[in-house]
Amino acid sequence: MVEQTEQLVEESTKSENKSPEIDSKYRKIILAAQRSKQLQRGAEPRVEMDPRKNKSTRIAMKELEEGKIEYELTPILGANVSQ
Numbered sequence: 001m002v003e004q005t006e007q008l009v010e011e012s013t014k015s016e017n018k019s020p021e022i023d024s025k026y027r028k029i030i031l032a033a034q035r036s037k038q039l040q041r042g043a044e045p046r047v048e049m050d051p052r053k054n055k056s057t058r059i060a061m062k063e064l065e066e067g068k069i070e071y072e073l074t075p076i077l078g079a080n081v082s083q
Contacts, residue, residue, distance in 0.1 A: 019070050031060075032057060032060040032064055033057075036057045039051065039060060046068040
């Protein structure tokens with residue numbers, strides 16, 4: 001019974017983060033910068049780090065590494081996208 005529960009928790013955790021994989025270091029920096037701004041404006045960190053002892057950029061990077069940030073990629077308006 002405990003094993004089944006643990007398996008269900010693992011499966012639900014895997015399916016929760018539906019954000020696409022970060023495909024470049026530039027996208028990672030942009031995402032971290034946006035999350036850092038949210039943290040500076042008072043958002044609660046999603047990882048166990050003390051915001052008084054760690055900079056918001058470090059917290060944002062840790063959140064990205066742990067997959068705690070959900071995001072989606074949107075197409076650029078006016079971009080040539082073949083259909």
